[in-house]
Amino acid sequence: MTEPRARNFIEEIIEDDIQSGRVKNVITRFPPEPNGYLHIGHAKSVCLNFGTAIKYGGKCNLRYDDTNPVKEDDEYIQSIRRDVEWLGFEPAAVLFASDYFEYMFKCALLLIDKGLAYVCDLSAEQIRQFRGTLKQPGKNSPYRKRSIDENRRLFLEMREGRYADGEKVLRAKIDMASPNLNMRDPVLYRILRATHHRTGDDWLIYPMYDYAHPLEDAYEGISHSICTLEFEDHRPLYDWVIQNCECDPAPRQYEFARLNLTRTIMSKRYLKKLVDEGVVLGWDDPRMPTLSGLRRRGYTPEALRDFCERIGVAKSNSEVDAGLLEHCVREHLGQIAPRRMAVLDPLKVVIENYAGSGETLYSENLPKNEQAGKRTVAFSGEIYIERTDFEEEPPPKFFRLAPGREVRLKDAYIIKCERVIKDKNGNVTQIICSYDPDSKSGSVNAGRKVKGTLHWVDAATAVPCEVRLYDYLLCEGEGDFSDRLNPESLKIISSALIEQAGADTEAGERFQFMRQGYFCTDSDSTKQRPVFNLIVGLKDSYKG
RNA sequence: UGGGGUGUAGCCAAGCGGUAAGGCACGGGACUUUGACUCCCGCAUUCGUAGGUUCAAAUCCUGCCACCCCAGCCA
Numbered sequence: 002m003t004e005p006r007a008r009n010f011i012e013e014i015i016e017d018d019i020q021s022g023r024v025k026n027v028i029t030r031f032p033p034e035p036n037g038y039l040h041i042g043h044a045k046s047v048c049l050n051f052g053t054a055i056k057y058g059g060k061c062n063l064r065y066d067d068t069n070p071v072k073e074d075d076e077y078i079q080s081i082r083r084d085v086e087w088l089g090f091e092p093a094a095v096l097f098a099s100d101y102f103e104y105m106f107k108c109a110l111l112l113i114d115k116g117l118a119y120v121c122d123l124s125a126e127q128i129r130q131f132r133g134t135l136k137q138p139g140k141n142s143p144y145r146k147r148s149i150d151e152n153r154r155l156f157l158e159m160r161e162g163r164y165a166d167g168e169k170v171l172r173a174k175i176d177m178a179s180p181n182l183n184m185r186d187p188v189l190y191r192i193l194r195a196t197h198h199r200t201g202d203d204w205l206i207y208p209m210y211d212y213a214h215p216l217e218d219a220y221e222g223i224s225h226s227i228c229t230l231e232f233e234d235h236r237p238l239y240d241w242v243i244q245n246c247e248c249d250p251a252p253r254q255y256e257f258a259r260l261n262l263t264r265t266i267m268s269k270r271y272l273k274k275l276v277d278e279g280v281v282l283g284w285d286d287p288r289m290p291t292l293s294g295l296r297r298r299g300y301t302p303e304a305l306r307d308f309c310e311r312i313g314v315a316k317s318n319s320e321v322d323a324g325l326l327e328h329c330v331r332e333h334l335g336q337i338a339p340r341r342m343a344v345l346d347p348l349k350v351v352i353e354n355y356a357g358s359g360e361t362l363y364s365e366n367l368p369k370n371e372q373a374g375k376r377t378v379a380f381s382g383e384i385y386i387e388r389t390d391f392e393e394e395p396p397p398k399f400f401r402l403a404p405g406r407e408v409r410l411k412d413a414y415i416i417k418c419e420r421v422i423k424d425k426n427g428n429v430t431q432i433i434c435s436y437d438p439d440s441k442s443g444s445v446n447a448g449r450k451v452k453g454t455l456h457w458v459d460a461a462t463a464v465p466c467e468v469r470l471y472d473y474l475l476c477e478g479e480g481d482f483s484d485r486l487n488p489e490s491l492k493i494i495s496s497a498l499i500e501q502a503g504a505d506t507e508a509g510e511r512f513q514f515m516r517q518g519y520f521c522t523d524s525d526s527t528k529q530r531p532v533f534n535l536i537v538g539l540k541d542s543y544k545g
Numbered sequence: 546u547g548g549g550g551u552g553u554a555g556c557c558a559a560g561c562g563g564u565a566a567g568g569c570a571c572g573g574g575a576c577u578u579u580g581a582c583u584c585c586c587g588c589a590u591u592c593g594u595a596g597g598u599u600c601a602a603a604u605c606c607u608g609c610c611a612c613c614c615c616a617g618c619c620a
Contacts, residue, residue, distance in 0.1 A: 006558085006559080006566095006567070006568090007558090007559050007560080007566080007567085008559095009558095009559095032620095033620095034619085034620050036619090036620080066620070068619095068620080069619060069620070071619090072619075072620085124618095125617080125618050128618075129616070129617085132616055133616075134547085134616060135547055135548075135615075135616060136547045136548095137547080138547090139616090166618085167618065169618095170618055179548085180547050180548040180549090181547095181548055181549075181615080182547095182548080182615055182616050183615075183616095185616085188617085188618050190618085191618035192618080193618080207618095209617090209618075209619085209620090210619070210620045211620095213620095214620085230550070230551090230613080230614070231613090231614055231615080231620095232614095232620090233549055233550060233614075233615090234548075234549050234550090234614070234615050235615090236549090237549095256550090258551085258613095263556080311557080311558090311567095311568060311569080312557060312558085312568095313557065313558050313559085313568095314558095315551090315557090315558070315559095316550070316551065317550090317551050317552065317557095317558095317613090318550090318551070318552095318612075318613050318614090319556080319557060319558090320556075320557085321556070321557055321569090322555085322556045322557075322569065322570070324556085324569060324570065325556080325557070325568080325569045325570085327569095328568090328569060328570090329569095331581095331582095335581095335582065335583095390579090398580090400579085400580065401579085401580095408579095409578055409579085410578085411578055411579065412578070413578090415578095442578060443578095450577095450578090451578090452580090453579065453580080454577090454578050454579040454580090455579065456579070
């Protein structure tokens with residue numbers, strides 16, 4: 002983890018609020034709409050909201066902002082909760098905006114009674130026309146002058162189902178000439194005959210975000226409502242609702258820049274498209290930037306939290322280099338990942354002067370942690386190495402195996418390539434080596450140095466694993482990826498996910514390896530089927 | 546002069562009138578049973594820009610420029 006950093010601007014606001022006495026308890030909320038899976042961008046918000054509450058001894062709610070039944074689904078509710086908890090946060094309460102519908106309805110009645118809201122019969126198209134443009138003021142709706150009694154009656158009738166979808170809306174009576182379009186008599190309620198995933202068909206009218214959100218915050222006693230930059234223009238309306246619905250204490254909204262990652266699609270809409278069109282296997286496809294995808298790819302919650310901490314919280318639109326995310330996983334995995342060896346593209350090596358029938362070697366299990374001890378590794382006269390670790394005609398700076406050259410087998414012996422066996426097409430099928438019995442790792446004579454060290458796997462005891470090759474969904478260029486969604490246009494960076502068929506990929510051990518392999522060994526494991534579900538490709542710095 | 550925001554290194558980001566933190570990336574070196582990891586060292590005479598105020602400005606003032614957001618009965 003990184004060193005303590007300076008306070009972000011939200012924390013400064015909070016500390017001022019606490020000092021001035023405006024706020025006693027810091028209460029935040031993470032309010033996703035359940036219309037998709039959480040992605041790395043949401044992780045920033047989750048960490049900010051939960052992290053801030055924790056820092057100030059407050060609490061943070063997980064609140065589903067489910068005010069639009071046509072987009073929302075139960076599947077998303079489950080996945081969101083799971084992802085939040087996986088990230089390491091425990092919501093003080095798990096709540097639903099839909100539980101406040103009755104409360105919101107009563108507030109709407111209050112606004113009507115105060116002459117601050119009216120039922121409008123204009124069509125959606127007409128409302129748009131009456132709204133004016135960015136530079137020109139809007140015009141008042143002809144229904145703006147309806148009496149309080151009539152508005153009350155009509156609104157009640159809207160709820161009762163007397164009108165068709167879209168026939169009427171409830172609007173706030175603010176200012177059609179406001180330079181802020183959000184204040185030009187915004188729609189508060191619309192009629193929607195859609196079955197809500199929780200309230201079923203109880204409601205025919207649904208509140209709009211701008212109206213519902215402040216009330217949700219107020220209802221829960223949220224002290225700091227933290228959202229993204231695009232809502233800055235909505236703040237005056239947020240405050241209008243809070244004030245006119247007489248909410249006390251009044252929550253306040255603050256905005257921060259959402260996360261953008263280089264070469265990464267972050268829009269929920271397009272991620273959904275990838276899933277719906279079958280470009281990926283699902284929301285949790287390891288290629289996806291969703292939390293469930295990252296989880297399957299082997300990212301740890303710790304790494305993600307560290308990442309969110311490092312990127313900071315500010316108001317400038319920015320695009321974080323994906324390399325920072327990769328750095329964070331590598332750093333955490335470097336601490337916790339058990340070391341295993343695996344070979345993806347095997348090339349058999351026969352050690353001709355190896356007389357023994359096999360032996361047990363010891364290998365570091367975890368880096369920087371001697372308590373973790375050693376693990377045993379089987380070794381016999383036949384092993385597999387990575388095909389790419391041998392070059393018949395080595396280029397300059399190639400330190401690995403080549404005819405006549407010596408190389409160290411990690412945790413084992415130094416071997417020398419004596420000759421090569423090829424098939425009739427000239428492809429190398431086997432390498433014959435000799436070994437130096439005095440060079441055993443850890444022995445007194447092991448001090449001899451050779452330039453290269455290779456990972457390997459004992460041929461006799463190697464365990465086959467299923468390997469699935471995936472390509473990260475990375476894009477070329479920057480900006481909006483909406484027009485680059487077809488698979489061909491996605492830039493490919495290959496990586497591998499090794500999974501044992503049928504195994505629980507989340508419970509699996511993680512490991513780090515340099516190149517890719519089809520066989521892996523874990524001879525001291527009691528598990529017959531080791532699972533390696535993490536692949537953090539170490540940067541390939543082989544220059545040869 | 547619609548309104549609201551933001552401009553500090555290749556990418557994030559501190560800085561809040563006293564002389565540019567930190568991280569990633571990058572470059573160099575040490576170490577190494579993987580060339581990884583680790584460890585050192587280096588990396589903005591300058592803060593979008595032009596002026597002004599001041600003993601002193603990234604910080605205050607004025608003008609200009611660039612980029613982002615807003616005209617859903619989405620959130």
